[in-house]
């Protein structure tokens with residue numbers, strides 16, 4: 423049987439590493455790891471058996487740059503005829519002061535929403551070429567607290583907060599997952615999930631400054647990488663997930679996302695606006 427093809431972001435740190443290691447044990451696949459740091463990629467391979475390692479490829483990619491994403495996906499497309507599993511796990515908790523990419527777009531909106539959307543759309547044809555492919559997007563329970571203003575995703579006319587930028591970007595993940603499920607068709611399932619609170623460097627960064635001293639005490643209650651990755655592994659490997667698409671999961675179960683996340687109108691508006699922003703890279 424042919425090896426599956428897996429494309430993954432966010433494998434080099436946090437629970438993405440556990441997720442990747444589990445997949446190397448569970449499926450016979452060729453892995454394309456989109457990452458910005460080659461040293462971290464090399465560390466990720468520690469402990470991976472040599473016969474598996476030879477099928478794990480580093481694809482340099484800085485997700486805040488559409489050019490970098492476009493080139494990275496282009497190099498994968500030149501090497502494979504189909505993609506079976508796409509995992510958009512990478513994400514950032516943005517800095518305290520607003521930060522913008524070279525297209526003057528707010529960083530969390532770019533890295534957590536636009537980059538995964540661009541990857542997905544650039545790989546659409548390859549995903550169609552596979553016999554039942556899966557897309558898994560990492561969202562967050564934080565999307566419940568979002569206050570998304572599609573007129574001002576860059577916080578130019580409203581007060582910026584890193585937490586709100588993050589929450590909005592994770593709402594975009596759910597909206598985009600649901601919207602894409604409506605036109606990707608039955609042969610491509612797309613789902614997103616909340617991993618819970620996982621003990622990673624992101625959680626430390628996201629902790630409110632005044633409460634940061636409590637972090638070492640509280641982290642003992644956070645999930646470890648293996649637990650954080652559980653639902654992602656489930657969505658990327660379970661057969662029956664292929665019948666479900668557009669879902670938001672937690673602990674391997676379908677959950678209702680926020681009311682805003684269920685709005686078809688907002689999802690459609692977000693999609694129109696987002697595809698307009700990345701259009702130059704879709705039509706090249």
Ligand SMILES: NC(=O)c1ccc[n+]([C@@H]2O[C@H](COP(=O)([O-])OP(=O)(O)OC[C@H]3O[C@@H](n4cnc5c(N)ncnc54)[C@H](OP(=O)(O)O)[C@@H]3O)[C@@H](O)[C@H]2O)c1
Pocket residue numbers: 431432433434435436437438456457458459462483484485486511512513514533560561562563616617618619620621622623624625
């Ligand atoms: N931790 C939690 O409690 C929690 C809760 C809910 C949702 N999430 C979500 O889960 C996902 C993983 O989070 P985590 O906690 O494991 O975070 P993490 O430890 O900070 O790992 C983030 C991953 O994303 C990659 N990444 C970030 N910015 C990138 C960029 N500009 N270009 C390329 N790669 C980039 C990182 O690469 P480097 O290794 O090079 O930094 C790393 O592999 C994120 O989407 C996050 O929003 C996390």
